Amino acid sequence: MSDAIDVDxxxxxxxxxxxxxVRTAYLILGNRPDAEDAVQESFLRAxxxxxxxxxxxxxxxxxxxxxxxxxxxxLRKEIPHRNRRRPDDDLDDVAMIExxxxxxxxxxxxxxxxxxxxxxxxxVVVLRYYVDLSEHDIAIVIGRQPGTVKSRLNEARxxxxxxxxxxxxxxxxxxxxxxxxx
Amino acid sequence: xxxFDEEMMKRALxxxxxxxxxxxxxxxxxxxxxxxxxxxxxxxxxRAFIQRNGTVRSTVFAxxxxxxxxxxxxxxxxxxxxxxxxxxxxxxxxxxxxTHGDSGVVISGTGSLAGQVSAVGTSSPVTLTAGKTVKSxxxxxxxxxxxxxxxxxxxxxxxxxHFQSTLTQLTDFATTDGGFVASTQSHVGNKSTHSxxxxxxxxxxxxxxxxxLVDQVRHAGVATSVDTSxxxxxxxxxxxxxxxxxxxxxxxQYLKIMSRTNSIGGILSVQNQLNSIQSQIExxxxxxxxxxxxxxxxxxxVALSEAGHRVVAPPHTGNGVEMAWHDSLHGFAVGxxxxxxxxxxxxxxxxxxxxxxxxxxWTWRATxxxxxxxx
Numbered sequence: 001m002s003d004a005i006d007v008d009x010x011x012x013x014x015x016x017x018x019x020x021x022v023r024t025a026y027l028i029l030g031n032r033p034d035a036e037d038a039v040q041e042s043f044l045r046a047x048x049x050x051x052x053x054x055x056x057x058x059x060x061x062x063x064x065x066x067x068x069x070x071x072x073x074x075l076r077k078e079i080p081h082r083n084r085r086r087p088d089d090d091l092d093d094v095a096m097i098e099x100x101x102x103x104x105x106x107x108x109x110x111x112x113x114x115x116x117x118x119x120x121x122x123x124v125v126v127l128r129y130y131v132d133l134s135e136h137d138i139a140i141v142i143g144r145q146p147g148t149v150k151s152r153l154n155e156a157r158x159x160x161x162x163x164x165x166x167x168x169x170x171x172x173x174x175x176x177x178x179x180x181x182x
Numbered sequence: 183x184x185x186f187d188e189e190m191m192k193r194a195l196x197x198x199x200x201x202x203x204x205x206x207x208x209x210x211x212x213x214x215x216x217x218x219x220x221x222x223x224x225x226x227x228x229r230a231f232i233q234r235n236g237t238v239r240s241t242v243f244a245x246x247x248x249x250x251x252x253x254x255x256x257x258x259x260x261x262x263x264x265x266x267x268x269x270x271x272x273x274x275x276x277x278x279x280x281t282h283g284d285s286g287v288v289i290s291g292t293g294s295l296a297g298q299v300s301a302v303g304t305s306s307p308v309t310l311t312a313g314k315t316v317k318s319x320x321x322x323x324x325x326x327x328x329x330x331x332x333x334x335x336x337x338x339x340x341x342x343x344h345f346q347s348t349l350t351q352l353t354d355f356a357t358t359d360g361g362f363v364a365s366t367q368s369h370v371g372n373k374s375t376h377s378x379x380x381x382x383x384x385x386x387x388x389x390x391x392x393x394x395l396v397d398q399v400r401h402a403g404v405a406t407s408v409d410t411s412x413x414x415x416x417x418x419x420x421x422x423x424x425x426x427x428x429x430x431x432x433x434x435q436y437l438k439i440m441s442r443t444n445s446i447g448g449i450l451s452v453q454n455q456l457n458s459i460q461s462q463i464e465x466x467x468x469x470x471x472x473x474x475x476x477x478x479x480x481x482x483x484v485a486l487s488e489a490g491h492r493v494v495a496p497p498h499t500g501n502g503v504e505m506a507w508h509d510s511l512h513g514f515a516v517g518x519x520x521x522x523x524x525x526x527x528x529x530x531x532x533x534x535x536x537x538x539x540x541x542x543x544w545t546w547r548a549t550x551x552x553x554x555x556x557x
Contacts, residue, residue: 010216014209022208023199036205040212047216110194129188130195160191 010047013063018043020131021067027126028071030115038074042067061140064131068123068141075119113163121156124149242545246538254531329419329473332392332412334482340403342488345370345379348402352383352484355398361387361479371488378488385482392480399484415473422470429463 018039025042026035046066114122120142127138128149135153139146160166340348345368353363368381387395400408433456440452 007213007216011209011213014212018209018212019204022204023202026202027195027199032202035202036208040208040215043212044216044219048219110191111198114195125191126195129192130199132192157188157191 009050010043013047014043017060017063021063024064024126024131025067025071027111027114027130028068028119028123029074034074034078038070039067042070045070058137058140061133061137064127064133064137065141065143068127072119072123109165110160112165113160116163117156117159121152121159124152125156125160128153242542246535246542249538250531250535253534254527327416328414329416329477330389330412331415331473331476332389332480333410334392334396334480335407335409335485336396336399336405336482337407337485337487338399338403339406339487339489342371342379344403345381345486345488348486349381349383351402352385352399352486355395355402356385356387359387359391359395359398361385361391361395364481368486379486380488381486383484383486385484386479387482389478389480392482395480395482399482403486404489415477419470419473419477422466422473426463426466426470429459429466433459433463 021042022035022039025038026032029035029038042063043066046063114125117125123142124138127133127141128135133141135146135149138149142149338348349366349368353366356363362385364384364386366381366383368383369377369379371377371379385395385399396408396410399405436452436456436459440449440456443449443452
């Protein structure tokens with residue numbers, strides 16, 4: 001009886017957060033099958049340990065924490081030991097397939113640059129600019145201090161700005177600015 | 183520093199992610215999986231244990247704190263304090279341990295199966311050595327061949343009118359116990375010249391009466407210091423005997439050789455060897471006799487003084503500044519000793535704490551990982 005109720009609760013979770021979660025995992029992992037596997041595993045795990053969510057805690061960071069850690073686990077343990085998937089599964093190729101003409105270049109180059117980031121920087125970039133979490137919430141998600149999040153974001157932005165794919169873009173689509181020290 | 187435009191990044195990421203088409207039936211697959219796994223879920227006990235994480239964590243920290251406290255406290259309590267002197271007590275105490283008389287003098291003794299006995303008093307101005315073969319009641323269980331050289335010193339304070347009578351009494355103790363007075367030295371004081379009566383008497387008694395003599399002397403006045411010690415010289419004694427025996431055998435051999443030698447040169451050569459051996463034998467025999475004598479009789483030195491005057495305390499010539507300087511140096515040394523003493527346990531405790539913290543962190547993160555997949 002209670003299981004049925006809980007599964008209904010899980011269904012609510014999925015309806016609310018599956019799409020954004022799987023896209024987040026997709027941006028982090030870089031391919032569809034791993035993203036779907038990770039999100040499925042994450043939701044099941046979160047639902048299994050749903051009682052551990054402290055009262056008053058925010059659900060969204062908690063859920064993303066589970067997702068991000070499942071992705072990290074895959075990045076550490078599974079993906080490095082696996083043969084390359086079909087090219088169609090890769091992030092940049094998927095991004096190119098269905099893009100309207102006006103944004104293909106930007107998305108493709110951005111995703112290409114994102115793939116070249118180290119995983120720990122890629123995670124904070126995705127959480128900050130796609131999931132739109134605050135630095136505080138990102139700190140909760142990745143289990144680090146907010147200062148660490150800020151540092152990683154700065155480093156990620158610096159690397160992205162220096163990435164060849166993005167530097168070759170026209171100034172109208174990619175703006176790189178130079179901040180001068182006062 | 184060159185950075186990337188944040189709005190552009192947001193737009194690019196959303197564009198890329200929005201192109202990710204959600205698979206049909208993905209949610210249903212997860213729900214089906216959840217229904218299947220609900221049956222084989224973890225036991226309630228494990229879940230309850232994990233949910234009690236706060237209590238578990240507190241308990242772990244409390245246990246860790248207790249272990250660290252014990253790790254620090256036990257070595258510290260086992261070690262001695264900086265002001266304490268080391269006193270060893272072993273299985274065969276010969277002297278009594280306790281506080282003597284009204285003077286509050288602490289008399290302590292150490293003994294060992296090897297027959298060593300010592301007692302430490304507050305001061306010991308006169309040192310006297312004596313020897314005996316241990317046959318006293320407290321050491322009767324030792325082997326009869328055990329040779330122990332015993333030392334005893336007692337500082338005795340008596341009333342001015344009883345000074346001479348006490349000297350006589352001490353002499354009687356020695357003779358009654360089968361011993362004798364080895365030496366006496368006394369000075370009779372005069373109140374008009376503000377001088378006090380002092381004296382030293384050396385008593386030698388058979389070793390089996392030494393303990394009784396000490397007890398008698400201590401009660402003849404007010405003992406302000408009792409110091410006895412014993413040294414096991416059995417090894418030295420046996421060694422001397424063996425060397426003498428060996429030399430005697432050599433001497434016999436040389437005598438045989440000498441009886442068969444006809445030449446003058448040979449006789450002179452053997453005679454030289456015999457003289458050398460004989461000399462060595464006599465030296466060793468003298469040492470053996472001395473040792474035998476020392477271990478046959480125990481010697482007790484009694485320093486007598488008239489009440490109110492201590493003959494043994496060395497006069498202190500330093501002024502207040504000098505004393506303060508010495509006290510300061512002593513305090514510094516004591517502090518350094520204390521620091522060195524606690525450095526070991528403290529280092530051990532820090533290492534233990536570090537290990538516990540690492541273990542706790544590892545356990546905590548493992549638990550977190552199980553609960554939410556968080557590392």
